[in-house]
Amino acid sequence: MYRSAIFATATLMTVSTGVAQNAPQSILPPAAKPAPAPTPQVPVPQATPAAPQAQAAPVPVVAPSVPLPQLSPEQAKQITAMLAGGSFAQGLRHEASATPPPADNDGLVRAALDYARAVHAGRLATADFQEDWGLRPAAYDPLPDFAAAVQGNRLARWIAMLPPPYSGYDGLQKGLTAYRAIAARGGWKTLAAGSDLVPGAKGPRVRALRQRLAIEDKSVEPLGDVYDKELTAAVQRAQRRYGLNPTGSVATQTLAALNVSADNRVKQIMANMERWRWLPAELAKKRIQVNIAAAVLTVFDGDQPIMSMKGVTGRPGDETPMLQSSIHSVVLNPPWNVPSGIAERELWPKGAGYLKTNGFKVIGEGPNKRLQQQAGPLSALGRYKFDFDNPYAVYLHDTPAQAKFASFDRLASHGCVRLEKPADLARLLLQGSPDWTPEAIQATIAGGKTTRAKLPEAVTVYLLYWTAFASANGTMNFRADPYNWDGILADKIEKRSAIQAATIAR
Known part of the structure; x- marks a missing residue:
């Protein structure tokens, strides 16, 4: 079965000026190759549009008015075998289910459709998603393909094509088997x-x-x-x-x-497998992906990484959301319109003297007054801001605070993504624009005037959360789970699987 190899983003440790650094590295093979597992990197799914889109209901299985396919005895055996171990193997259950598959035709078909929807497009229902999990799978109806597979006696191929078509998912599936075995031996x-x-x-x-x-x-x-x-x-x-x-x-x-613990590593793998299931079949050819957990940004052209840099992502409590959008412009010399919450917690208490010294201006009066930090060398956004539509008011930007890039732990922002080399990214994204040559960009920066530079072509950006992935030789790699999302997601997968199994059994 063909499996696409999609690049992820790794952190390769190097030493520079005596300080260990994270240098992003891409190490997956080109796309049109069969399924080698990805290496220490962090995958790249596509998400929803800017605002979280609605997901299909967990298992409306099929409306009663729709006739279900009739399985032959051999097909019933195939589906029963798939259901017997599939949920466990695909990370949809933490513990192997003791509930036997349904014995009747319609119950077996409904269980198969539920399994297909979960493996292909994710186990979670709409209500299971947290607000900052803006990465959502598209709705998926498995019935048409399933019915065609039954009619054409092609169930084996249909089953094989259900999981995400990415070698990164394959690597996690093998890792799940290995770490479950370790846990079963006592960890x-x-x-x-x-x-x-x-x-x-x-x-x-x-x-x-x-x-x-x-x-x-x-x-x-x-x-x-x-x-x-x-x-x-x-x-x-x-x-x-x-x-x-x-x-x-x-x-x-x-x-x-x-x-x-080994048991928690199993849950971590389960969570990352679910995130792979939120991917579409194809990704944007030209794209930017940020691994939030590793704080690394990589630019891709197809499956080839053409630029990588360190980032600083949201600290726990100010989480950077998972999402997909498109960068449409770069703001040169951006002012910072301070969110009211940050102003109340961190800036107003410091007094008028601090605000004036650091370039803040009070706009408005009374309860509607707000703070804006003027463009310039003191601006928290630095000289570059990369704008993309999203409901979380986050973006990529420059920063005058460079010290954090020398650290391995780079979760320190209020939710936006600070960039190590924003000027390089701006020049890359504005290539092809007759108005925004490198010289024009630099002249505008030097002039200090706030200016919006429209990209000649919008570039898709993905903010992702990847904490487990397999290397080419099958070795599992893990990153810290700073937001505690892995355990939460694994528990939601287990709970939703149990609910669906009980629903079908009724």
Whole structure:
């Protein structure tokens, strides 16, 4: 079966000026190739238009007035086999369901349609989505294709074509099987807290570290209590898999990543598989994708990454939403119209002196007054703002605060995405515009006047949340779940699956 390989965005650890950095890297093969799993990267789904669109009801299965296909005995066996293990294998259930598939024709067909809708377009119902999960699948009616498959005796192909057509999903499915097996064997023991473990250390904590690493990394020798060069290299491999600074020493962050349970890793994989199911069959050829969790932006032309940079995304409490939209213009020398909530919490209390010194102007009077920070070197938006329509009032922008880009933890904004190299992105997006040559852009920036530069062609932008993905050799990679969305989503998947199973059984 053909599987499209869609690029994701990884964080490759490098060292620059003595400080470990995250350098985005693309490592998936070109699209028209069969299903190799993606590597340490972060996938790119397409979402809804700017505002979250309505999703099909969870399983209206089929209206009673619509005649359901009649299955032959052999077809009934195929569907029964699919339902018996499919929900578990596709990450629609955390625990294997003990409920047997329906025995009657109509019940079996309804269960098959429910399964198809969940695997192809997501398990969640409209009510299950959080407000900031603006990435939604299109409505999907499996009945026409299912009926045709029954009539043409092509059920095996129909079943095979249900999952998302992306190798990234395939890699997660294999990872789900592997981590469920680890969890079934008891997972791993929690490593005890204590002083940092560093090369040269000895003792029982080092032995426990070896045993823990060996569960995910078969090249690690589990015996011994010496922190030698081989163990240092194993720790660095683990740190790269978790998106951490590969120091080779085990400090707080590495210990925390190693102590995430195997069961929670299973849930994390389930959540990311569901997000893949929110993808359409095709993505925009020219597109920008931001992995919110890893704080990395990548520009694609087809399946080829042509630019990558670090970002700063929303801190917990000010989450950057998942969404899809189109960048239509770049505002040069943008003023910052301060949201009222930020003004109330963070700026008004600092007093008139602070506001004046930092270029803020009070607009209006009384309860309607608001703050605007004037364009210039102090502006929180820097010199570039990339506008796209969305109901969350977020955008991509420059920033005068550059220090955060040297950090591995780059979740610090109020929800917008700050960019490491906004000038490079502006020049790329404005290529082909006769009015906005690099020289014209620079002259406008230098002049200080706020100016909107319309793109010659709108560019699709995706804000995504990817925390689990497989490398080309099948190794699972994980990132932190700063918004706690993985556990919430996995629980919603499990609950919705149980509701649907009970509905069909009635």
